Amino acid sequence: MLPGEVDDCYVGLFKTWGLHSIVDGASVTRGSGAKCSEERIWKILTLPNIRMFLWRAVSSALAVAERLKSGGLGVEITCKLCQGGTETINHVFFQCPTATRTWSDVGIALPIASLQCSLEDNLSFAFDIMEDKSRPQTLVRTVPWVLWLIWKNINSIMYAETQIYQEKLLRDMIEEVEQWFMLNNAAPRDTVERPCLQNCDRWLPPEEGLIKCNIHANWRSTALHSGIAWIARDQAGNVSHHARDAITHAPNRMVAEIRYVIWSLTSLSDIGVTKVIIASDYNEVLKEKFAMVAFEGETITANGIARDIAKSVFRDGRFQSCLALGGPSWLHDRLAREKN
Template identity: 25%
Template structure:
C-alpha cells in the first residue's frame, strides 16, 4: 500500500484549523517570535472567530485581517502577472484596505450604513485601525455584527466588477447585508427541528421576487431524466422551464443537473440576485460541505463556478409541498418520448394535465 499524507494529531487524519490551534497550545516549546512594538493583528485574528456571523464569513474576516484576500496587489506579490489597478475606481494600487475602506464605492457604502463614520477615525488608511473600529469601537452603538455582511458584499461587488464588468448599486449592497444578517440572526434562535417549518412559514414570503425553485426527476431504467424550474423574480414572475436529458446516474445527479440548468437560465436572463430553492436536502448539504462529497466534485466545482457569476446566489431547502409545480414540470418532461425543452409562462399542452 502506498504511503499517504495525513494529520496524525487527529483520529481521522484530516487536518482542521481547530486541531492546528490545539497542537499549537499543546506543544508550546517552539522558538518564540521576536517582540513586536506597535499594533499587532493577533488580537484581531483571534476576535474573528467570535463575530456573530456564519462560519464562512468568520473565515473570510480572518483572511482579511491576515492579508490573505486575493486582491491584485497580493496576487502580484505571488508572481501572478497582471496590473494592480483597481477596476472600480482606477487607483494604482488595489490593496486590501483600498478595496474595503478607501475605494469610493466602499467609502460611500460605509457612509450610507448605520455604522458611525468619521474621516479621522473610520475609515482610514490603516487596515488595523479600520478593523479595530468595527470589532470593538462600535459595539455599544450596534446591536449586531452587520459589518461582517457589509464587508462580504463589498467584496462581492468588487468581484462582479472585475469578472463580469457589473456595477452593483450601493443601496443594494446595504439592503442585502441587512437582510442576510437579520435572517441569519433569526435562524439562530430556532432549534434544529424548527428550522424547516420556519423556512416554509416565514422566510419564503419575506423576500418576494428573488426565488427560483428547481427540481430533478429520475426513475430507474428510463431513457430520460427530467428537469424543471419556476421563477418568482421581478419581471419574470411565473416564468418556468422544463426539459429532459439523457438519464442521469442517480436521483441526486438529476437534482444537481437540474440546479445547474436553472442557474444557467437565471444568468442568461441577467438575474444576479437569486435564491435557488430545492426540496432535496442532500443537495443543500453537498453545496455547503463539498469536501464531504468527493464523488460529486466536478458538479460542485461547476456550481461554485456558476455562483461566482451572481452577486447573490444561495441554495436552500424547501419542503416538497412548496415545490409541487416544479416537481410536476420535471416529472412530465421525464416521461416525454423524445427530447423536449420548454421555457415560457404557460406550460405546453402536453404538460397541462400535470401542472
C-alpha cells in the first residue's frame, strides 16, 4: 500500500469527510427496533432500488428537512405540504395528510396511534401487513411501492413543481406491482429457499428434469488448503458425475466455500448440465458473517454502474485495490439519478 499525503488522524466512521457528530453516535445506538426492521427489509419482495430506499428510511438517511437541519443546513423544518408538523421521515410517510390519504386510497387504514408512534413502530406496522396472510395478496404486495410512491410524489410536488392525479398514480403503481410479480414469478422467500430441506437429515432427490449437485469444501486452517468435491444425481438418485480437487491460499472457510461454488458451476457447465440445484451446508458459514444473503439477476443496463467501475480498472490503470465509503466521484450524477 502506498503512503498517503495526509497525516494519520481519528475520523468518524459514518462521515466521508472524517468528522464525528452526535448524529453518528445516535445511529450506532438506535436500538434493536431499527436493527430488526433493517433485517426484515432484505426479505421484502420488491425492486432492489425500493429495498435500498426502505433501508435508507429505517437508517434515517433520507433527505427530509429535519435530517438536513441536523446536518447543519439552514432549512425550514416545517412540512411544506401540510404546514402542520415537522418534516421528519415518520411525518412524511405516516403523519402528513398527503401520506395518510394515499394509504387510505390504497385500502390500508393507518392506526390512530400512528400520529404518536415512532418511525420504527410505524414501519413495523407496514412490514407486518406484508406478512399478514388474512389480507388480500394484491394489497399486501403493494406496501413497498406505496412508501416509494409517497416519497416520489412529495419530491415531485416540492422540487419538480409537478402534481399528478392521485388516481393515475395509484393505477400506475398497481400496474407496476402486477408486472413485477408476473415477470419475476416471485414466490415467498421461505418457499424459494425450501426450508423443509434444511431440517431433513437424509438426502432428498430433485424434481424431474433437474440435477442435484451436492458440494463441500474441507478447509484446513493450518495449511490454508481445502479439499473440494461435488457429486451430481438425478431424480432417481442415479449418479451422473462426481469430481474432487484441492485448492490453496484460502485464508478462511468462507473464501474456500465461494471458490468451490464457482469451481463446481464451471465443471457442470463444461459437461453440459443446464438445469441444476446446488446443495450445500455452507449456510452455517454465511450465517456467521451475515444476517441475510440473497442473489438477484440484473440486466446489463441495471447493473451498468458496477460494470463501469470494473471496466475502469483496465481503462484507467486502476490496479491498486480499493475499498472506500460512498461511490466514485465520476459516477455521482448517475448514482443520484438512479436513486429516483
